[in-house]
Amino acid sequence: MSDLKQGAGGRRLSRPERRAARKAARERHRADVRYRAAHRRDPLPHGVRMVYLEHRAAALWVRAPGQAALRTERDGPWQELKIRSVRRCLRPWLVRITLADGTRLTLRPIVPGHAGLADCGHDQGGPEGSTPDDVGGGDDPLTLLLLVLMWLFMLVLLPWSGWNNARRCVHAHRLVRALARRP
Secondary structure, rough: OOOEEOOHHHOOOOOHHHHHOOOOOHHHHHHHHHHHHHHHHHOOOOOOOEEEEEEEEEEEEEEOEEEEEOOOOOOOOOEEEEEEEEEEEOOOOOOEEEEOOOOOEEEEOOOOOOOOOHHOEEEEEOOOOOOOOOOOOOHHHHHHHHHHHHHHHHHHHHHHHHHHHHHHHHHHHHHHHHHOOOO
């Protein structure tokens, strides 16, 4: 049973108690959203850049050329990174970092103002289970019509997406320059 239906000691909650628990959960969620939105407007500390690492927001603090620190949780510790090489991927808005121990990180810079330190650890977005395998499509005409409408919608969004990726390319270029600069 979920926490909203079961109280302490395994006792089933009454309807008013469940309603109060749902209201409290909504308020906690709203407070978290307000907190993160307020921190997105705040400027980041000097040298800190927000990136996506494995579809989750993370903060990358460039301390010196070849040295950086990574924070993957909101109030988590900074993990030291010893960087061996930095380069851009085939998709120019991605940055590939090779660490001294041989592991590789692929980062996607976040445009300033779209995420703050409070967003560390949160998903990139999008509903879970929205892959085509989970959607059970059919061969009926309605599905075909929806598919055509979706493609038309994507053609309208394509220029916007290109502009957004161009902005990401600029921030990826700046990140590579900051990490690879030699003293």
